[in-house]
Amino acid sequence: MSMEEKELETIDSLAESEEEATPKKKKLLSAKRIEVITAIFLGVTALLTAWATWIGSLHGGNQATNYTRSNNLAAEGNSSYNAAMQLYLSDLMAWNTMIDYQLDADVAKMKGSNEEAKIYEDKLNSYIEHNCSAIMAEAIQQMDDKMTSPFEVEGTTEKYFAEANELLTQSQQLLEEGKQDNKNGDSYNLVNVIYSVVLFLLGIVGIFKNLPNRAVVLIIAIAGVLLATIYMFTIPLPTGFNFLSFFGMGS
Numbered sequence: 001m002s003m004e005e006k007e008l009e010t011i012d013s014l015a016e017s018e019e020e021a022t023p024k025k026k027k028l029l030s031a032k033r034i035e036v037i038t039a040i041f042l043g044v045t046a047l048l049t050a051w052a053t054w055i056g057s058l059h060g061g062n063q064a065t066n067y068t069r070s071n072n073l074a075a076e077g078n079s080s081y082n083a084a085m086q087l088y089l090s091d092l093m094a095w096n097t098m099i100d101y102q103l104d105a106d107v108a109k110m111k112g113s114n115e116e117a118k119i120y121e122d123k124l125n126s127y128i129e130h131n132c133s134a135i136m137a138e139a140i141q142q143m144d145d146k147m148t149s150p151f152e153v154e155g156t157t158e159k160y161f162a163e164a165n166e167l168l169t170q171s172q173q174l175l176e177e178g179k180q181d182n183k184n185g186d187s188y189n190l191v192n193v194i195y196s197v198v199l200f201l202l203g204i205v206g207i208f209k210n211l212p213n214r215a216v217v218l219i220i221a222i223a224g225v226l227l228a229t230i231y232m233f234t235i236p237l238p239t240g241f242n243f244l245s246f247f248g249m250g251s
Contacts, residue, residue: 030211031211031214034205034211034214034215034218035206037218037222038202038205038206038218041198041202041218041221041222041225042199042202042203044225045195045198045199045202045225046199048195048225048228048229048232049192049195049196049199052188052191052192052195052232053188053192055188055237055238055241056184056185056188056189056191056192057185058238058241059181059182059184059185059188059238060181060182060185061238062177062178062181062238062239063178063181063182063185064178066174066175066177066178066181067174067175067178069171069174070171070172070174070175070178071171073167073168073170073171073174074167074168074171076167077164077165077166077167077168077170077171078164078168080163080164080167081161081164081165081168083164084160084161084163084164085160085161087133087135087160088157088160088161090131090133091132091133091135091136092151094127094131094132094136095136095149095150095151097127097131098124098127098128098132101120101121101123101124101127102120102124104120105117105120105121105124108120128140135156135159135160136150136156139151139153139156177239180236181238181239184235184236184238187231187235188232188235190231191228191231191232191235194224194227194228194231195224195225195228197224198221198224198225198228201217201218201220201221201224202218202221204217205217205218205221
């Protein structure tokens with residue numbers, strides 16, 4: 001054996017010994033690690049699914065409650081509006097009668113018949129006392145010489161319908177809250193759909209024999225969990241939600 005061959009043999013043996021001395025690097029995603037990560041995210045996704053289902057059902061309950069209250073207030077508001085309209089028309093007719101009494105009293109005064117004028121004035125006062133609403137009586141007190149009707153006093157007509165308008169406004173607000181609850185409930189349903197897809201992906205990870213394929217499916221599932229969770233946290237919780245109240249610890 002020549003010197004060159006001996007040198008080559010020595011170099012090869014040194015290289016082999018260096019390879020044996022160098023520890024092998026561990027794989028980043030082994031089959032065991034993938035199984036552990038999959039199991040962890042299965043549990044986390046199941047918990048998040050339960051949470052989204054619960055909050056979505058609370059939104060659904062609030063929606064039904066708000067719609068019912070809105071309908072009830074709308075019915076009360078419409079009834080109050082009809083009553084206010086009847087009172088307004090009644091006062092309007094009463095004012096026409098009062099004008100007639102006042103004209104009769106003025107004509108009697110022009111004739112010099114003070115006694116007759118006094119009779120008409122007494123009738124007028126009695127009529128006001130028994131036929132005018134408090135709103136109209138207050139408006140009469142606020143009239144000035146330029147006004148020909150108490151309904152010209154600012155805000156008088158609105159007072160008749162104030163209660164009805166307030167009830168109808170509350171009804172509309174509850175209706176809008178119900179719509180928002182419906183929208184939020186639909187959003188939580190969408191989150192549940194995404195979580196269901198994630199659970200499906202996590203469930204089929206073990207089917208793939210090729211390790212890279214398992215890793216790809218697992219990464220997609222994890223991305224789905226993260227995106228759905230981030231989106232869920234942007235959805236408002238139900239109005240008045242208090243976690244402690246379900247255990248009798250909150251007010």
